[in-house]
Amino acid sequence: MKSKADVVIIGGGVSGCSLAYNLARAGIDVVVLEKKYLSSGATGACGAGIRQQWSTKENATLAIKSVKIFEKLSKELGEDIDLRQGGYLIIIHDDKGMKQSEKNVEMQRSLGLKVDILEPKQINDIVPILNVKGMQAIGATFCPTDGHANPFKTTFAYANAAKRHGAKIYTHTSVVDIKLNRNKISEVKTDKEPIKTNTVVNAAGVWSKEIAEMIGVKLPNIPFRKEIMVTERLKPMFEAMVISFKDGIYFSQQMEGQIIGGIPIPEERSGYKIIPTFSFMKHMSKTLTRYAPVLKHVNMLRHWTGFYDVTPDARPILGEINGVKGFIQCNGFSGHGFMLSPMVTKLLSDFIVEGKSSDILESLNLDRYKDKKIVKEVSVVG
Amino acid sequence: MKKKAIVCRCEDITEEDVLNAIEEGYTDIEELRKVLRIGMGPCQGRVCIQLVMKLLEKKTGKKVSKASLPTSRPPIVPVSLGTLASDKDEK
Missing domain, CATH: 3.50.50.60 (FAD/NAD(P)-binding domain)
Structure with a gap:
C-alpha cells in the first residue's frame, strides 16, 4: 500500500x-x-435513474451538466455505461402537484432544459402500458433527455x-x-x-x-433504508422512467428488459437495518399494477435494500x-x-x-x- | 469443462466470460456478479454462483469465503406481481 x-x-x-x-x-x-x-x-x-427535473436550481443545474457529461462518458472512459435517454415521465395527480410542476418547469426551462407539461391523453404516447385513470393522473411532465445508465x-x-x-x-x-x-x-x-x-x-x-x-x-x-425490486426480463415495452412524487413510486424498464422500481413503505424508519420487508412487496405490487395493470402477469424476481444518505x-x-x-x-x-x-x-x-x-x-x-x-x-x- | 460451457443459464454467461472478467481484475464475487449479471436472473444464482466461486478460486489461488457470497433476496422464487398485489389489506 x-x-x-x-x-x-x-x-x-x-x-x-x-x-x-x-x-x-x-x-x-x-x-x-x-x-x-x-x-x-x-x-x-x-434505481439507475438520471433526472434533470428538480425543484431547486442547484440540483437542476448539477443534473443538466451531469447529463452533458453522461452523454459522452462511454467514449471518454472507453467502456460502455449503457446510457439510455428515454426521458422521465412525472405523473401529476392534483392541483397542488400541477402548481408545483408549473413552477418547476418554468425554472428548468430558464436553465435551457427541454421539458413539457402533458395532457392526460398524451401520457400513453410516451408509455403505452400506463392506466391514466388508475393512476388518477391529471397530467404529467416529460423531459426527453432524462434517462438511466448502468451504475x-x-x-x-x-x-x-x-x-x-x-x-x-x-x-x-x-x-x-x-x-x-x-x-x-x-x-x-x-x-x-x-x-x-x-x-x-x-x-x-x-x-x-x-x-x-x-x-x-x-x-x-440520516441513513434511510429504501427498498427496490426487479422483475424478470421482458421485451422492450417503454423507455421512460415513470415517477410520482405523491405515491413515491418510480419504475423503468432497463436495457436488458427487466423492470426496476421502488416505493417507500408506510412504516419506514431511519437506520441501518437492511432486511427487505413483505410490506414493500405488497405495497409495490399493488401500486405498480394500478399504474400498469398488464404487469400483474409479470414475475418479481427479487427485492433488496439500499440507503438514502438524507440531509435536512x-x-x-x-x-x-x-x-x-x-x-x-x-x-x-x-x-x-x-x-x-x-x-x-x-x-x-x-x-x-x-x-x-x-x-x-x-x-x-x-x-x-x-x-x-x-x-x-x-x-x-x- | 470446455471454455464454451455455459456457467449462468439465465444470463447466458460462459466459462470464458467469467475467466476474462477475472483477468480484467474483477476478483471479488460481488464485482463479478455486477459486471456479468450472474445470479441476477430467475434462478438467483442457484446454478452459477458455486461454479463461479470455483473458477475464481482456481484462477486466483485464493479461497473464497462463504460469507462473501451474494445475499439471497426474497421472494427467492419468482412470484407474479398480480399474486403479490392480491393480498387484502388487514385494516
Missing part, C-alpha cells in the same frame, strides 16, 4: 471513483479506500480510467481513524497501513457521518469544512448521488486542483445549515 498521497478519497461508490478519475487525470496522486467492494453501498443498490458499469468504468491515470484503489480496506495536525488533515489510519495526506474526501455515503465524527465534525445526514434539505453536502483544512465533503446525496456524480466530482476536482470554488459549491457547503432558512428539494421519490 502507498504510504502517502495528495488526496485520499473514502468510499468506492460512483462519487469516489469519478472524483478519483477527475483528480488523477489532472495529475493528482490519489488513493481510494473502500471498505467492501466497488459499488457495494448505495451506488450498487440504486455498476459507470462506477467500474470510472475506476478503471482512474487507475489508468495512476490512481490507486484499495478495496476491502477500512478507515479506522483520521489524524489532524493543527486543524489540518495529516494522516488516514486504515485497518492495514496508514497513509499520510493533507486532503481527505468523505464520499462514504451513509457512513459519511461516522467518518466525519472521527475528527469531531457533526454531519446532519435533501441536497448534498459538498466542499471543505470550515475550520478543518483539507477535509472535503461529497455526501448527503439523499438518493440522487448517481445522477449528480459526474458534475459534482468535476466541481470538487476543480476546487482541489486549482482552489477554484463556485456558487454551487458555496451554496451546498455544510455551513448553510447555520442559516435557518434552507430551501428544501421537494421533488423526491422512493
Whole structure:
C-alpha cells in the first residue's frame, strides 16, 4: 500500500471513483479506500435513474451538466455505461402537484432544459402500458433527455480510467481513524497501513457521518433504508422512467428488459437495518399494477435494500469544512448521488486542483445549515 | 469443462466470460456478479454462483469465503406481481 498521497478519497461508490478519475487525470496522486467492494453501498443498490427535473436550481443545474457529461462518458472512459435517454415521465395527480410542476418547469426551462407539461391523453404516447385513470393522473411532465445508465458499469468504468491515470484503489480496506495536525488533515489510519495526506474526501455515503465524527465534525445526514425490486426480463415495452412524487413510486424498464422500481413503505424508519420487508412487496405490487395493470402477469424476481444518505434539505453536502483544512465533503446525496456524480466530482476536482470554488459549491457547503432558512428539494421519490 | 460451457443459464454467461472478467481484475464475487449479471436472473444464482466461486478460486489461488457470497433476496422464487398485489389489506 502507498504510504502517502495528495488526496485520499473514502468510499468506492460512483462519487469516489469519478472524483478519483477527475483528480488523477489532472495529475493528482490519489488513493481510494473502500471498505467492501466497488459499488457495494448505495451506488450498487440504486434505481439507475438520471433526472434533470428538480425543484431547486442547484440540483437542476448539477443534473443538466451531469447529463452533458453522461452523454459522452462511454467514449471518454472507453467502456460502455449503457446510457439510455428515454426521458422521465412525472405523473401529476392534483392541483397542488400541477402548481408545483408549473413552477418547476418554468425554472428548468430558464436553465435551457427541454421539458413539457402533458395532457392526460398524451401520457400513453410516451408509455403505452400506463392506466391514466388508475393512476388518477391529471397530467404529467416529460423531459426527453432524462434517462438511466448502468451504475455498476459507470462506477467500474470510472475506476478503471482512474487507475489508468495512476490512481490507486484499495478495496476491502477500512478507515479506522483520521489524524489532524493543527486543524489540518495529516494522516488516514486504515485497518492495514496508514497513509499520510493533507486532503481527505468523505464520499462514504451513509457512513459519511461516522467518518466525519472521527475528527469531531457533526454531519446532519440520516441513513434511510429504501427498498427496490426487479422483475424478470421482458421485451422492450417503454423507455421512460415513470415517477410520482405523491405515491413515491418510480419504475423503468432497463436495457436488458427487466423492470426496476421502488416505493417507500408506510412504516419506514431511519437506520441501518437492511432486511427487505413483505410490506414493500405488497405495497409495490399493488401500486405498480394500478399504474400498469398488464404487469400483474409479470414475475418479481427479487427485492433488496439500499440507503438514502438524507440531509435536512435533501441536497448534498459538498466542499471543505470550515475550520478543518483539507477535509472535503461529497455526501448527503439523499438518493440522487448517481445522477449528480459526474458534475459534482468535476466541481470538487476543480476546487482541489486549482482552489477554484463556485456558487454551487458555496451554496451546498455544510455551513448553510447555520442559516435557518434552507430551501428544501421537494421533488423526491422512493 | 470446455471454455464454451455455459456457467449462468439465465444470463447466458460462459466459462470464458467469467475467466476474462477475472483477468480484467474483477476478483471479488460481488464485482463479478455486477459486471456479468450472474445470479441476477430467475434462478438467483442457484446454478452459477458455486461454479463461479470455483473458477475464481482456481484462477486466483485464493479461497473464497462463504460469507462473501451474494445475499439471497426474497421472494427467492419468482412470484407474479398480480399474486403479490392480491393480498387484502388487514385494516
